[in-house]
Each structure stands twice: as structure tokens, then as C-alpha cells.
Amino acid sequence: MLVLPALPVPDFWITQSAYIGMYALVALGLVLLTGVAGLTSFGQAAFVGIGAYTAAFLTVKMAGSPWVALLLGAGIAVIAALVLGAITLRMSGHYLPLATICWGLALNYTMANMDFLGKYDGLSGVPTLKIFGTDLGTGRGLHVLIWVIALAAALGVTRLLDSRAGRAIRSIKSGVTMAEAMGISTFRYKLDIFVIAAVLASVSGWLFAFFQRTINPTPFSLGKGIEYLFMAVLGGVSHVWGAFLGAAVVKLTEDQLQVLLPRLIGTSGNFETIVFGIVLVVVLKYAPDGLWTFAGRFLPKTTRKRDWQDAPALPARDKPVHGEPLLQVDAVRKEFGGLVAVNDVSFEIRAGDIVGLIGPNGAGKSTTFNLVTGVLSLTSGAVRFRGETITGLPSRQIARRGISRTFQHVKMIPDMTVLENVALGGYLRGRSGAVRAMLRMDRAEERQLFAEAERQLTRIGMADRMHELAGNLALGPQRLMEIARALCTDPSLLLLDEPAAGLRHKEKQALAEVLRQLKSEGMSLLLVEHDMEFVMGLTDRIVVMEFGTRLMEGTPAEVQASPAVRAAYLGTEH
Ligand SMILES: Nc1ncnc2c1ncn2[C@@H]1O[C@H](COP(=O)(O)OP(=O)(O)OP(=O)(O)O)[C@@H](O)[C@H]1O
Structure with a gap:
């Protein structure tokens, strides 16, 4: 694309390609936001408008520098994204897309009703961009800049996704519980990518202003916001290059349809929208990952080069001394409305222990687990870890202190x-x-x-x-x-929630072997498990729960011999 302007191609192609580059920048932000992190935004066109209006206003009305406008537009987009994100990104389900529609409309109406922004007529007479005295014009020169920026953005997003921060961002989509348990502030990363997507959109708007040289509110409306989302979804919403493919397919077919459809129907109108609606339904049904899945098949599969053999070890925390009190669960209680799921349960784990938490279905084991790891808040009681109270801390803070966990239903x-x-x-x-x-x-x-x-x-x-x-x-x-x-x-303490559930006999044996090895290395474990044989052969002590209360605590032999435990499992009176 960078050399396209040097080839003897018609100007029309250059114009089309420039639009594709600008659209792809916005769609790239949506790949990050919607495809990777699962946050649907219909409002990106408003951020494009922020970049475009800042450029036009500063250069037309204030005779300011286009480069200052670029920074100012991005700055305003960052501030707007931080404010809007802080309010809306905590919303989940359909509330977030609805909120993006609201602020998309609100920003667009603001642009359209401000006297100093020219109301619905907008601003015209935007100058051309100059780099080191060279006028880029609105054709081939600007096309090069558009594609340099678009490809640099694609490279940046690709690198971001393949990093510590990128893995954190990719973990948001599958629910925040696991990510938070790994110590990740999912809200912070949601805000980060919201800001990145807003900046990409604002840069696209800045380019748009110098490309069109006149702007009005229409290209930044909610309709355009939906079209950007359509590009990302059509191209392949979780693939960086899907943004480019989607932008190209939408731009090129839109132009063809705008000529063809009025001829076919005999009257003019935005009929291409209807066709796009049908195409979207078909694509979502037959290629839910977008068109890039087809294109991606022809690319060679690469495995990560193993270049970390000589990397120095990561810093490790001080480990507790064998026998040191590690976890003290003191009369923890959890009420869900009228149901007491965990009723003043207490137990203790010392460093090097493997403790089992068992009980019939619904006894409150997982809830106790979630209280210890901060996934649920306590109604009353206290949890101390290595002498420090961790009651009420969010799970990422508890992870930071050295408690790690697995999940009853694998989260990955x-x-x-x-x-x-x-x-x-x-x-x-x-x-x-x-x-x-x-x-x-x-x-x-x-x-x-x-x-x-x-x-x-x-x-x-x-x-x-x-x-x-x-x-x-x-x-x-x-x-x-x-x-x-x-x-x-x-971790200093590992909590395993039903690790043997659904495993075959051989897999259970392999798991038991791994856990024994961990114990021999001094790891402390709390284990929720249904499989009695598995628990009895592995643990030092067992806490038995029934109806939310602690029924008994003892060695595996004591628990096995207890008539009360047997009765609890058989469902008889004791
Ligand atoms: N979020 C919730 N809202 C309302 N009730 C809940 C919630 N989570 C758990 N419960 C109820 O609390 C009780 C204890 O559930 P919990 O999942 O902790 O039991 P469990 O011993 O882990 O059971 P299982 O072995 O079947 O996983 C059950 O009656 C359950 O229905």
C-alpha cells in the first residue's frame, strides 16, 4: 500500500485506498476493544469526530499547526475516553453497548449544535498537510502518510497483544474472575484499550480532516459508528488484519452498491445498508470469526521461537517456614439473601499442609473457597494470611499476597x-x-x-x-x-477447586502424583474435592462441611471412621 501512489494507478484507486487506511485505523481499535476484550462499542465514530473537529477548528479558526491539532485531538480523545470509560466500562452485558450508543449520540449532537464548530454545516477550508516543507496535498502524498500510520498502528497492536499486557487484555473476554485471581486489574486494562481505541479513532479523524478538507457532523454519526463495528466484525473482529480486510470489503462494496442498487431499484437511497445487514447475518452465521478466518488459512502457521533458555529467573517471594500458621479462617459467614451458604466456619492451614475441604453437594465448599480468595465478600468473620488480615480485599490483592487458585470449571x-x-x-x-x-x-x-x-x-x-x-x-x-x-x-498457598472432577482414572493418578510432588517441595494446599479416594490418599487433614457448617475436622482416618460424616454423605440423620 505504501508504494501504490508510485504506481501508474488511477487517482480513484488512491482515494479508495486512503479511505480504507483511515477506516482500518478505527476498526483496529474495535478489534482490540470488541474482538479481543469483548467490549462492544457503537460510539467510535464520535472519537473520529473529535480528531477531525480539533484539526479543522485549530487550523481553520485559529491558524494553528496541524501537528499540534494531532496531539490536542488525541489528548481530548484520551480525556473523553477516560471519563466515559470510568462511567461505562464497569457496566456489563447489554448495558455497555447501550451506553456507547448514548455517548456516541451525545458527542455527535454536541458537534452538530456548537456555533463555533459550524453546526450542521461544519467547517471548511482545512489546509493541506506539509511535512518538512513538502505539501502532501489530498492525494498520493497524504495516502502514504495514512498508510504509514495505519501499518504502524497495526504493528503496535500486534506487539501489544503478544505481551504481558496483551495476555491480560485477552483474558478479559472469558470473564474477569480468573484474570483478577491472577492479580490483573481488569478494569484498568479495559480503560487502557478504550483509550487506545479512542486515540486510533481520533488520529483517523485528524487524517480525515486533511483528506476531505471540509467536515460536518454526518461522518461521525451513530450510523457510521455501526459501520465501523460492521467492518471489524466482517473482517474478523479478533484479528488485527481483519480490520484492514473489513475496511476494504465495506468501502469497495459500498461504492459499487451505491451505483448498482439505485439502477436496479430505480430510485436512489441508502439501500446498501440493507445489503450490509443481510451480509452481516450471513457472515455471523457461517463465519462468526469473520472473513479473515478464510484469508488466514493461507498464511504459514508459526510457533513461538524458544529463545528464553538463558533468561534469568524471576524474583521469588520469601516462603513460609514449615509449620508456620499460614491461613486462618475465623468464623466466616456468607448469606445469599435468606440462605446461609457458609455458617461461621473456622479452620487453619499451616505451611506444608495439604488440607481437604469435603462435603455433600451444596455444603458450601466452593463458597468458602471464594470467600478465602476474595471472589465473594464475607457477611461476617475474618480471614488472615501469614498474620495479615485479608478480609474484604479484592482477589487480585489476595493473589499479590501469595494465594493462588484453580477453578471448579476450568477458566482459560x-x-x-x-x-x-x-x-x-x-x-x-x-x-x-x-x-x-x-x-x-x-x-x-x-x-x-x-x-x-x-x-x-x-x-x-x-x-x-x-x-x-x-x-x-x-x-x-x-x-x-x-x-x-x-x-x-x-504462591505460598495453592487452592484447588475440585481438581479431579471429570478426570479419568489415569489422569487422577497423574494429578495425585503432581500434588504429592508439590507437597514434598513444601507447597501448602487446600483442596475441595468430591472424590473420596483421591482426598483420603493425599491430605493430612480434612475439614468436612454440611449445610454450610463445619461438621468435623480430623485426619483422613478419623473422617473415614466418623458416623456423622457417613450419615451426611448418605443423607441420613446423625
Ligand atoms: N451466588 C449465589 N447466590 C445464591 N446462592 C448461592 C450462590 N452460590 C452458592 N449458592 C448456594 O449456596 C450453597 C452452597 O453452595 P456451594 O457451591 O458453595 O456448595 P458446594 O459445597 O461447593 O457444592 P458442590 O459440591 O455442588 O459444588 C448452595 O445452596 C448454593 O445453591
Whole structure:
């Protein structure tokens, strides 16, 4: 695309290609926001408007520099995104898309009703851009700049996604519980990508102003916001190059349809919108990942180069001394409305212990687990870890203190490799953020994180599968992968929620072997489990729960001999 202007192609092609580059910039932000993180925004056109209006106003009305306008437009977009994001990004489900429609409309109406912005007539007479005295004009010169910026943005987003911050961003879509348990502030990353998408849109708007040289509110309306989303979804909403493909397909077919359809129907109108609606339904049904899935098939598959062998180890925390009090659960209580799911339960774990938490279905085991790990808030009671009260802390703060966990239903990122999923566990042990990732200043730390992830996979006997996609694994290896991920956090206490559930006999044996090995290395474990044989053969002590209360606590032999426990499991009176 960069050399296209040097070729003897008609000006019309150059214009089309320039539009595709500008649209792709906006769609790229949506790839990050909607495709990767699952946050649907209909309001991106408003951010394009911010960039365009800032450029036009500053250069036409104030005779200011276009480059200052670029920075100012991006700055205003950042502030607008921070304010709007702070209000709307905590919303979930359909509330977020609705909120984006609201602020998309509001920003557009603001542009259209401000006297100083020329109301519906907009602003005209925008000068052309000059670089080092060379006038870029509105044709081939500006086309080069548009594509330099678009390709640089694509490179930046590609690099971002393949980084510590990128893994955090990719973890948002599959629900925040796992990401937060790995120490990630999901809200912060939502805000980060919201700001990045807004800046990309604003830069596109800045280019648009110098390309069109006259602007009005129409190209920044809600309709255009929907079209940008359509481009991203059609191209392949979770692929960087899908943004370019989507922008190209939409722009080129839109132009053809605008000529063809009025001829066919015999009257003029925006009939292409109807066709796009039908196409979108068909694409969503037959290629939900967009058209890039077809194009991507012809590209060579690459595996990550293993370049981390010599990376220095990540810093590790001081480990508790064997026998030291580690976790003290003191009369914790959880009420869901009128239901007391956990009724003043107390127990203690010392360093080096493997403690089992068992009980019939609905006894309150998982709820207790979630109270300890900060996923749920306590109604009353206290939890102390290594002498420090952790009651009421969010789960990412608890993870920071050295408690890590797995989940009853495996939580992972299926389209990331096993290695990347495990490296997500090392999040808190790294520091690089989005900007360092885009500038590739994070590579030394990345090698350390991957070296640690491989070390943990070796520890659980899965190093040979590190390059496989996590979603392709059977349940047994997926559970082991979760344990490796939890170990990657360098925990002092590991909480495993039904690790043996759904495993075959051989897989259970392999898991028990891994857990025994962890114990021999001094790891402390709290285990919720239904499989009695598994628990009895592995634990030092067992806490038995029934109807939310602690029924008894003892060694596996004591628990096995207890008539009360037997009765609880058989459902008889005791
Ligand atoms: N978010 C919630 N809202 C309302 N009730 C809940 C919620 N979570 C759990 N409960 C209820 O609390 C009780 C304890 O549930 P919990 O999942 O902790 O039991 P469990 O011992 O882990 O069961 P299982 O072995 O079946 O996983 C159950 O009656 C359950 O229905």
C-alpha cells in the first residue's frame, strides 16, 4: 500500500485506498476493544469526530499547526475516553453497548449544535498537510502518510497483544474472575484499550480532516459508528488484519452498491445498508470469526521461537517456614439473601499442609473457597494470611499476597497456547505495560516469564505440550495447566477447586502424583474435592462441611471412621 501512489494507478484507486487506511485505523481499535476484550462499542465514530473537529477548528479558526491539532485531538480523545470509560466500562452485558450508543449520540449532537464548530454545516477550508516543507496535498502524498500510520498502528497492536499486557487484555473476554485471581486489574486494562481505541479513532479523524478538507457532523454519526463495528466484525473482529480486510470489503462494496442498487431499484437511497445487514447475518452465521478466518488459512502457521533458555529467573517471594500458621479462617459467614451458604466456619492451614475441604453437594465448599480468595465478600468473620488480615480485599490483592487458585470449571483462554496461558500466572512478577510492549522494550522480561512458564509446565509434566492451543486440550491436561498457571504466580498457598472432577482414572493418578510432588517441595494446599479416594490418599487433614457448617475436622482416618460424616454423605440423620 505504501508504494501504490508510485504506481501508474488511477487517482480513484488512491482515494479508495486512503479511505480504507483511515477506516482500518478505527476498526483496529474495535478489534482490540470488541474482538479481543469483548467490549462492544457503537460510539467510535464520535472519537473520529473529535480528531477531525480539533484539526479543522485549530487550523481553520485559529491558524494553528496541524501537528499540534494531532496531539490536542488525541489528548481530548484520551480525556473523553477516560471519563466515559470510568462511567461505562464497569457496566456489563447489554448495558455497555447501550451506553456507547448514548455517548456516541451525545458527542455527535454536541458537534452538530456548537456555533463555533459550524453546526450542521461544519467547517471548511482545512489546509493541506506539509511535512518538512513538502505539501502532501489530498492525494498520493497524504495516502502514504495514512498508510504509514495505519501499518504502524497495526504493528503496535500486534506487539501489544503478544505481551504481558496483551495476555491480560485477552483474558478479559472469558470473564474477569480468573484474570483478577491472577492479580490483573481488569478494569484498568479495559480503560487502557478504550483509550487506545479512542486515540486510533481520533488520529483517523485528524487524517480525515486533511483528506476531505471540509467536515460536518454526518461522518461521525451513530450510523457510521455501526459501520465501523460492521467492518471489524466482517473482517474478523479478533484479528488485527481483519480490520484492514473489513475496511476494504465495506468501502469497495459500498461504492459499487451505491451505483448498482439505485439502477436496479430505480430510485436512489441508502439501500446498501440493507445489503450490509443481510451480509452481516450471513457472515455471523457461517463465519462468526469473520472473513479473515478464510484469508488466514493461507498464511504459514508459526510457533513461538524458544529463545528464553538463558533468561534469568524471576524474583521469588520469601516462603513460609514449615509449620508456620499460614491461613486462618475465623468464623466466616456468607448469606445469599435468606440462605446461609457458609455458617461461621473456622479452620487453619499451616505451611506444608495439604488440607481437604469435603462435603455433600451444596455444603458450601466452593463458597468458602471464594470467600478465602476474595471472589465473594464475607457477611461476617475474618480471614488472615501469614498474620495479615485479608478480609474484604479484592482477589487480585489476595493473589499479590501469595494465594493462588484453580477453578471448579476450568477458566482459560482457549485461543492462547498452553505456554501463554501459564505465563498469564506470572503477571504479577512482571512490570511491563502497554507502551513498553508496543515499543518492544519488554522482550527481556517476556523471556523471563516464558522461562518460568516452561519451568512450571515441566514441573507438572506438560512441557511437551506448551505450544498447543489450550482449547484443544482434554479436560485432564487443562486442569494440570491451571495448576501450572497457579504455580507461576509463585504462591505460598495453592487452592484447588475440585481438581479431579471429570478426570479419568489415569489422569487422577497423574494429578495425585503432581500434588504429592508439590507437597514434598513444601507447597501448602487446600483442596475441595468430591472424590473420596483421591482426598483420603493425599491430605493430612480434612475439614468436612454440611449445610454450610463445619461438621468435623480430623485426619483422613478419623473422617473415614466418623458416623456423622457417613450419615451426611448418605443423607441420613446423625
Ligand atoms: N451466588 C449465589 N447466590 C445464591 N446462592 C448461592 C450462590 N452460590 C452458592 N449458592 C448456594 O449456596 C450453597 C452452597 O453452595 P456451594 O457451591 O458453595 O456448595 P458446594 O459445597 O461447593 O457444592 P458442590 O459440591 O455442588 O459444588 C448452595 O445452596 C448454593 O445453591
